[in-house]
Amino acid sequence: MSEYFAMxxxxxxxxxxxxxxxxLLVVLFLLSARRLHAAERALDDKEMxxxx
Amino acid sequence: MSGSAFxxxxxxxxxxxxxxRILPWLAxxxxxxxxxxxxxxxxxxxxxxxxxxTVRIMYVHVPAAWIAMFAYGWVGLCSAAALIWRxxxxxxxxxxxxxIGATFTxxxxxxxxxxxxxxxxxxxxxxxxxxxxxxxxxxxxGHLALLNAFDDRQRGRRVAAVLAVVGMIDLPxxxxxxxxxxxxxxxxSVLKMGGPSIDASMLRPLLIMALACQxxxxxxxxxxxxxxxxxxxxxxxxxxxxxxxxxxxxxMMTGGTTGGSGA
Numbered sequence: 001m002s003e004y005f006a007m008x009x010x011x012x013x014x015x016x017x018x019x020x021x022x023x024l025l026v027v028l029f030l031l032s033a034r035r036l037h038a039a040e041r042a043l044d045d046k047e048m049x050x051x052x
Numbered sequence: 053m054s055g056s057a058f059x060x061x062x063x064x065x066x067x068x069x070x071x072x073r074i075l076p077w078l079a080x081x082x083x084x085x086x087x088x089x090x091x092x093x094x095x096x097x098x099x100x101x102x103x104x105x106t107v108r109i110m111y112v113h114v115p116a117a118w119i120a121m122f123a124y125g126w127v128g129l130c131s132a133a134a135l136i137w138r139x140x141x142x143x144x145x146x147x148x149x150x151x152i153g154a155t156f157t158x159x160x161x162x163x164x165x166x167x168x169x170x171x172x173x174x175x176x177x178x179x180x181x182x183x184x185x186x187x188x189x190x191x192x193x194g195h196l197a198l199l200n201a202f203d204d205r206q207r208g209r210r211v212a213a214v215l216a217v218v219g220m221i222d223l224p225x226x227x228x229x230x231x232x233x234x235x236x237x238x239x240x241s242v243l244k245m246g247g248p249s250i251d252a253s254m255l256r257p258l259l260i261m262a263l264a265c266q267x268x269x270x271x272x273x274x275x276x277x278x279x280x281x282x283x284x285x286x287x288x289x290x291x292x293x294x295x296x297x298x299x300x301x302x303x304m305m306t307g308g309t310t311g312g313s314g315a
């Protein structure tokens with residue numbers, strides 16, 4: 001198993017490539033999801049108030 | 053104002069309904085294709101006979117670079133549509149996709165550097181391919197900066213759209229830089245005349261990861277478009293409240309949540 005993670009001696013280049021990509025894509029997704037949920041919730045509140 | 057605003061939202065309204073229906077499918081397709089793609093990229097594919105295991109960086113680097121360029125084409129064409137036809141969705145589509153394209157560009161630059169060090173002996177060279185790709189990153193940053201540089205949102209979008217359209221000249225330069233100028237960067241091995249010159253065992257993870265990144269792009273773009281449209285509708289509602297029933301609006305503003313403006 002440790003042989004697998006060593007990636008033939010190139011671990012220091014391969015894992016950071018995947019790590020940076022995964023981190024950035026996850027963060028961007030979470031930011032986008034949070035912004036969407038905030039917008040949906042805010043609009044629900046407003047339209048509810050509009051109907052009263 | 054309210055009459056023209058209603059007209060402008062007629063089309064986005066349809067988009068909003070469509071978006072909420074396709075988002076779960078896009079999310080599932082993204083998760084599934086990343087799972088399969090990573091399985092092949094990191095496990096079920098052989099090391100290259102020359103590049104050994106560093107070839108696995110290709111499965112991140114090349115799809116990221118493809119989507120970085122695809123996203124810029126998207127931003128550029130949507131910006132052109134926004135400038136020419138003033139279509140309300142086109143502006144939103146360009147604004148939503150820009151940070152996603154910038155992220156993929158950054159990933160391609162970082163993973164390319166990490167691949168260059170063991171294979172070329174250097175993290176960076178100022179050759180045509182790498183420099184034109186770095187320029188792509190700056191075009192994205194410029195586009196994002198201009199979007200937020202004006203108090204008048206519409207004005208910011210128009211100026212940013214002009215930059216996005218002009219910047220599209222960088223796309224063919226990136227694509228053909230490896231053919232036109234001497235470089236360390238290898239030439240195209242997938243999108244070229246006569247078909248791919250890459251073994252099926254490596255083409256498979258490459259294409260599945262590209263599909264995953266493409267799904268991710270559409271997923272996050274549609275999410276951000278939906279958020280931008282809902283925020284715009286919210287502003288319209290707040291404006292209408294403030295002009296027609298000022299007292300009710302005042303109580304609303306203190307009680308309700310304010311939409312996020314970051315990211």
